[in-house]
Amino acid sequence: MTGFLLAAVLLIAAAFLIVMMVRAAFANTVREEVLTFDDYPAQIDDLTIFFISDIHRRSIHDSIIHEAKGSADVVIIGGDLTEKGVPFSRVRENIKKLIEIAPIYFIWGNNDYEVDIQKLEELFREFDVTVLKNNSAFLPTFDNKIVLIGTDYPDTSDSMQAILYSIKKTAFRIVLSHSPDLAEKVTDSDGVPLILSGHTHGGQIRIFGMGPYEKGGIKEYQWTTLFVSNGYGTSLLPLRLGAPAETHLITVKKG
Numbered sequence: 365m366t367g368f369l370l371a372a373v374l375l376i377a378a379a380f381l382i383v384m385m386v387r388a389a390f391a392n393t394v395r396e397e398v399l400t401f402d403d404y405p406a407q408i409d410d411l412t413i414f415f416i417s418d419i420h421r422r423s424i425h426d427s428i429i430h431e432a433k434g435s436a437d438v439v440i441i442g443g444d445l446t447e448k449g450v451p452f453s454r455v456r457e458n459i460k461k462l463i464e465i466a467p468i469y470f471i472w473g474n475n476d477y478e479v480d481i482q483k484l485e486e487l488f489r490e491f492d493v494t495v496l497k498n499n500s501a502f503l504p505t506f507d508n509k510i511v512l513i514g515t516d517y518p519d520t521s522d523s524m525q526a527i528l529y530s531i532k533k534t535a536f537r538i539v540l541s542h543s544p545d546l547a548e549k550v551t552d553s554d555g556v557p558l559i560l561s562g563h564t565h566g567g568q569i570r571i572f573g574m575g576p577y578e579k580g581g582i583k584e585y586q587w588t589t590l591f592v593s594n595g596y597g598t599s600l601l602p603l604r605l606g607a608p609a610e611t612h613l614i615t616v617k618k619g
Contacts (some may be wrong), residue, residue, distance in 0.1 A: 381605075385569070388604035392425040394432055395612050397582070399589065400619035401557045405509040405536055410617040414465050417442030417542075417562025418595030420475065421450050421602075424458045428611055429465060435613055436466045438503065442562040442593065443473025443517060443542030445484075452483055459491050468493040469501065471514040473542040473563065496540060498523045500531060511535045513556075517542045521549035528554055538616070539588075547583070547590040558616065559590045566594030566607030579607050 414436035416424075439462050446455045462468055470493050476484065485495070494501055496514020503510045513527050519541040531537065537556050539546070544561035567575020580594035591614065594607045 382603070385603040385605050388608040389598050389602045390422075391604075391609040392427050393608065393610045394428055395610050396615075397591070397612060398615045398617065399558065399582070399591070400617055401536070401589075402619045403536065403557060404616065404618040405506075405534075406618060408506050408509055410615050411438075411503070411506060411510055412436050413560075413612075413614045413616065414439045414462075415442060415560055415591075415593060415612040415614055416440075416462070416596055417593045418444040418473070418565060418597050419458060420444055420447050420595075420597030420599065421454075422597040422609075423454055424461050424596070426461070429461050432465045432611070432613060437505065438512075439463075439466050439468045440512070440540060440560060441468060441470045442540060442560055443471050444475045444562065444595070444597070445470065445473070446479055447475035448478035450479070452480075452487070455484070456487055456490075459487055459493065463491050463493075469512055469514070469540070470495050471540045471542055472497060472517050474517050477517070498527060500527050502535070509535055510538065512538050512540060514540045515542075515546065519543050519546045521546065524549075524556075525554060528556070536616075544583075544590055544592045547585050547588055550585065550588040552587050554587065556588045559588055560593075560614075561590065562593045562595050564592065564595075565599060565604075566592075568598060568604055568607055570606030573606065575607065580610070 414432045497516045500513045502508040539559045543563045564577035566580040567577045580592045583590045
């Protein structure tokens with residue numbers, strides 16, 4: 365009888381844990397962050413970014429769109445919008461929802477290359493998505509004083525530095541890199557105050573606070589600030605533990 369009770373307790377505990385992991389994997393959270401920089405251009409408005417990364421197989425929930433709509437100046441998709449086996453109808457619907465928030469800027473993630481690139485690029489043209497693939501785009505509504513620099517996957521410091529070389533130093537530079545590893549290669553001469561990344565899913569499943577990757581968040585390097593998202597979707601199993609799904613409203617302003 366004792367053995368039966370123990371087995372029942374373990375079974376209930378396991379079921380409860382799985383339910384919690386599923387809830388974390390399908391969370392629809394918009395986290396608000398404020399980042400201040402001394403070198404943010406004076407006499408322009410604060411920039412608010414809706415940042416979403418690693419959507420993978422998920423359909424974006426309407427509640428996220430409603431919360432971000434009217435608050436963001438731009439939408440940035442930080443890679444892995446999709447992956448092999450995801451219907452293009454779902455990808456199209458996700459882009460259609462995101463464009464309700466603000467103009468979209470996209471960088472490639474590793475899983476995006478698993479699908480028909482031509483079809484994906486057709487969707488980008490349909491919704492006027494700006495694809496940043498080892499190139500840059502100034503934000504016209506900010507008096508062209510803010511520039512987004514998008515790297516391809518895999519991200520390399522050589523590619524980033526080649527783009528930076530052609531951009532005037534007076535512009536506030538935000539680098540979009542699917543992998544956060546690029547932050548370790550930034551130097552003083554690069555003049556990159558902020559990098560936005562995803563890719564790692566915050567470890568996705570963390571046991572006693574430990575996982576294969578660091579949990580998402582803000583990390584200060586000597587020459588840059590790195591912002592890493594846990595991401596919205598999942599890889600392999602639709603389960604999360606200790607690194608719930610998230611999207612972000614990031615306000616960048618002068619310190």
